[in-house]
Amino acid sequence: MVPSSSSILSILLVLLLSPFIVSHALQDRFLKCLSRTSESSFPFSTVLYTPKNSSFSSVLQYSAQNLRFTLPSVPKPEFIFTPLQESHIQAVVICSKQLGIHLRVRSGGHDFEGLSYVSEIESPFIVVDLVKLRSISVDIEHSSAWVQAGATNGEFYYRISEKSNTHGFPAGTCTSLGMGGHISGGAYGAMLRKYGLAVDNVVDAHIIDVHGRLLDRKAMGEDLFWAIRGGAGGSFGIVTAWKVKLVPVPSAVTVFTVTRTLEQGATKLLYRWQQIADQVLDEDLFIRVQIGTANVSRQGKRTITTSYNAMFLGDANRLLQVMKHSFPELGLTRQDCIETNWINSTVYMSGFANNTPPEVLLQRINMDRAYFKGKSDYARKPIPEKALEGLWEKLFEAESPLVVFTPYGGMMNRISESQTPFPHRKGTKFMILYWSSWQDATENVAEHINWTRRVYSYMTPYVSKNPREAYANYRDLDLGMNRNSNTSFVEASAFGTNYFKGNFYRLVHVKTKVDPDNFFRHEQSIPTLPQQMGLRNEVEFISSKA
Numbered sequence: 231m232v233p234s235s236s237s238i239l240s241i242l243l244v245l246l247l248s249p250f251i252v253s254h255a256l257q258d259r260f261l262k263c264l265s266r267t268s269e270s271s272f273p274f275s276t277v278l279y280t281p282k283n284s285s286f287s288s289v290l291q292y293s294a295q296n297l298r299f300t301l302p303s304v305p306k307p308e309f310i311f312t313p314l315q316e317s318h319i320q321a322v323v324i325c326s327k328q329l330g331i332h333l334r335v336r337s338g339g340h341d342f343e344g345l346s347y348v349s350e351i352e353s354p355f356i357v358v359d360l361v362k363l364r365s366i367s368v369d370i371e372h373s374s375a376w377v378q379a380g381a382t383n384g385e386f387y388y389r390i391s392e393k394s395n396t397h398g399f400p401a402g403t404c405t406s407l408g409m410g411g412h413i414s415g416g417a418y419g420a421m422l423r424k425y426g427l428a429v430d431n432v433v434d435a436h437i438i439d440v441h442g443r444l445l446d447r448k449a450m451g452e453d454l455f456w457a458i459r460g461g462a463g464g465s466f467g468i469v470t471a472w473k474v475k476l477v478p479v480p481s482a483v484t485v486f487t488v489t490r491t492l493e494q495g496a497t498k499l500l501y502r503w504q505q506i507a508d509q510v511l512d513e514d515l516f517i518r519v520q521i522g523t524a525n526v527s528r529q530g531k532r533t534i535t536t537s538y539n540a541m542f543l544g545d546a547n548r549l550l551q552v553m554k555h556s557f558p559e560l561g562l563t564r565q566d567c568i569e570t571n572w573i574n575s576t577v578y579m580s581g582f583a584n585n586t587p588p589e590v591l592l593q594r595i596n597m598d599r600a601y602f603k604g605k606s607d608y609a610r611k612p613i614p615e616k617a618l619e620g621l622w623e624k625l626f627e628a629e630s631p632l633v634v635f636t637p638y639g640g641m642m643n644r645i646s647e648s649q650t651p652f653p654h655r656k657g658t659k660f661m662i663l664y665w666s667s668w669q670d671a672t673e674n675v676a677e678h679i680n681w682t683r684r685v686y687s688y689m690t691p692y693v694s695k696n697p698r699e700a701y702a703n704y705r706d707l708d709l710g711m712n713r714n715s716n717t718s719f720v721e722a723s724a725f726g727t728n729y730f731k732g733n734f735y736r737l738v739h740v741k742t743k744v745d746p747d748n749f750f751r752h753e754q755s756i757p758t759l760p761q762q763m764g765l766r767n768e769v770e771f772i773s774s775k776a
């Protein structure tokens with residue numbers, strides 16, 4: 231029998247529409263699985279957004295901090311799931327595994343490469359967005375707090391300040407960071423010289439593992455608890471909450487920003503800063519340097535600006551004494567100093583205009599939302615003045631470049647390299663961030679990325695080597711990546727040792743133990759150990775290549 235033209239048409243239609251039918255079926259199967267798994271009557275469809283829901287785009291873009299990964303050409307998730315409680319996440323993990331669908335998890339969406347909401351290497355994929363999982367309970371009596379993964383560090387700071395003006399927490403300076411991803415990769419801020427990283431102050435955690443079990447520190451064991459404090463997000467499970475120690479802060483702290491241009495001796499001054507910022511300076515004092523360019527004349531002549539942006543755990547009088555003693559070259563005056571309390575200092579260090587009320591922290595606003603590419607380095611010795619002059623030349627090649635030097639030392643020197651997966655400790659003078667950002671979607675992305683690569687390449691002789699260290703939270707796919715769901719230990723050991731040095735091997739061990747089938751994965755997740763090779767052979771293999 232000859233098929234009628236109408237039946238050919240309907241076959242054609244089915245073929246044309248099949249992507250929709252497939253995803254529709256997937257979504258139905260997923261919803262059915264969730265109800266079955268959780269044995270509750272909770273209407274899961276109310277927390278599941280597909281591209282058909284009118285709010286899909288706004289939910290997806292809500293915390294997508296790098297606008298590069300919001301463009302139409304970038305792969306979109308099949309659906310976004312916004313769990314209200316831990317049991318919802320448990321069900322999602324079980325069902326994703328059962329249905330073989332790839333999962334990404336997002337807390338604050340600051341991943342430099344957008345890995346929490348974009349998968350370039352596997353499809354279909356779904357996003358579990360923890361935006362509604364953000365309760366915070368602060369226990370001043372015991373100087374501790376539980377904070378859920380979807381809360382931002384700014385919300386957390388605010389909740390602490392509601393209860394006490396002499397308690398704080400040493401996490402990021404940008405205040406829209408998600409506690410889930412941020413703490414997973416280490417998390418530094420203006421108190422790192424005094425109190426170390428956020429991970430150094432974590433005492434317990436809740437994680438949902440590949441079997442959908444909700445585990446606390448005792449149940450997960452010390453190996454996994456070690457791995458999640460710095461081994462970076464997305465490799466071991468879904469962290470739902472952290473328990474942290476609060477740290478004491480004085481009721482009066484002081485902040486300042488002092489800018490010096492080339493004409494004002496910026497190069498010599500920065501050389502001097504490198505000698506004192508990590509070792510000599512009082513641990514109560516954190517001075518980072520934000521380096522950019524500015525116009526000095528209408529004719530377009532440009533200069534380099536170095537902004538000394540600081541937070542001091544003490545009042546202005548003591549700060550002036552400390553500066554007179556250790557860094558008189560900056561010429562800090564009383565007029566430069568803003569004496570305030572700790573919560574206002576977090577607003578200031580985040581880049582909000584002076585006198586912005588701290589309630590802004592509850593709005594989860596990122597001051598730096600833009601299209602961007604970032605890369606990081608670690609310096610273990612001062613960069614010579616001549617080399618800084620070369621760096622200025624590189625800065626002049628870009629339109630609005632930013633390079634930030636963040637001082638280490640203090641507490642960072644007293645924590646061993648293997649205490650947590652974050653290895654950049656003793657002997658690290660400062661971290662460098664290279665940042666190119668733009669606000670216009672039509673700009674040439676390749677050119678911006680190329681600039682960050684050129685400046686990174688230029689800096690090679692002056693920064694750490696073998697391995698060239700990088701901050702895992704400043705994710706950079708230039709360092710290498712997993713090409714598909716089959717992670718390769720050999721390939722991953724490139725970025726793995728940049729981020730974690732020797733701790734990478736222990737991370738691989740933990741990964742192999744807790745997630746042998748590599749369910750939690752992305753372009754830079756920790757790989758499992760191939761069965762045919764023991765770790766010893768792998769290590770020998772790597773060192774033979776080095």
Ligand SMILES: Cc1cc2nc3c(=O)[nH]c(=O)nc-3n(C[C@H](O)[C@H](O)[C@H](O)COP(=O)(O)OP(=O)(O)OC[C@H]3O[C@@H](n4cnc5c(N)ncnc54)[C@H](O)[C@@H]3O)c2cc1C
Nearest residue numbers: 337338339340341346402403408410411412418463464469
């Ligand atoms: C503008 C800007 C400013 C920054 N400032 C600082 C700073 O001051 N200090 C600092 O240390 N870092 C800073 N960072 C880097 C930041 O710490 C990392 O990007 C961090 O990963 C952000 O966490 P997130 O939850 O917001 O990001 P997300 O994009 O949500 O997550 C980052 C990674 O962690 C995974 N992940 C997210 N949530 C979970 C979870 N609950 N369990 C397991 N894995 C999870 C994601 O899948 C992804 O791989 C900054 C980044 C930006 C863009």
Ligand SMILES: *[C@@H]1O[C@H](CO)[C@@H](O)[C@H](O)[C@H]1NC(C)=O
Nearest residue numbers: 275276277278279280282283
């Ligand atoms: C998305 O749309 C579907 C179908 O109209 C609806 O059942 C569901 O509740 C919507 N989801 C949300 C989160 O609004």
Ligand SMILES: *[C@@H]1O[C@H](CO)[C@@H](O)[C@H](O)[C@H]1NC(C)=O
Nearest residue numbers: 523524525527528529530531
């Ligand atoms: C600097 O000058 C250039 C050229 O005149 C102009 O395009 C640019 O917008 C100026 N930048 C700033 C920050 O004023």
Ligand SMILES: *[C@@H]1O[C@H](CO)[C@@H](O)[C@H](O)[C@H]1NC(C)=O
Nearest residue numbers: 569570571574585586587588
């Ligand atoms: C903190 O900032 C708010 C808003 O500008 C201001 O009202 C308050 O006085 C500040 N607190 C201190 C101690 O400076």
Ligand SMILES: *[C@@H]1O[C@H](CO)[C@@H](O)[C@H](O)[C@H]1NC(C)=O
Nearest residue numbers: 679680681682683684685687
């Ligand atoms: C940057 O781009 C130039 C061409 O515009 C190219 O020759 C060079 O190799 C690129 N550099 C890097 C580090 O990608």
Ligand SMILES: *[C@@H]1O[C@H](CO)[C@@H](O)[C@H](O)[C@H]1NC(C)=O
Nearest residue numbers: 351352353713714715716717
């Ligand atoms: C991953 O490896 C398995 C087993 O070697 C193979 O069957 C599969 O095709 C690979 N997947 C991809 C995406 O390369």
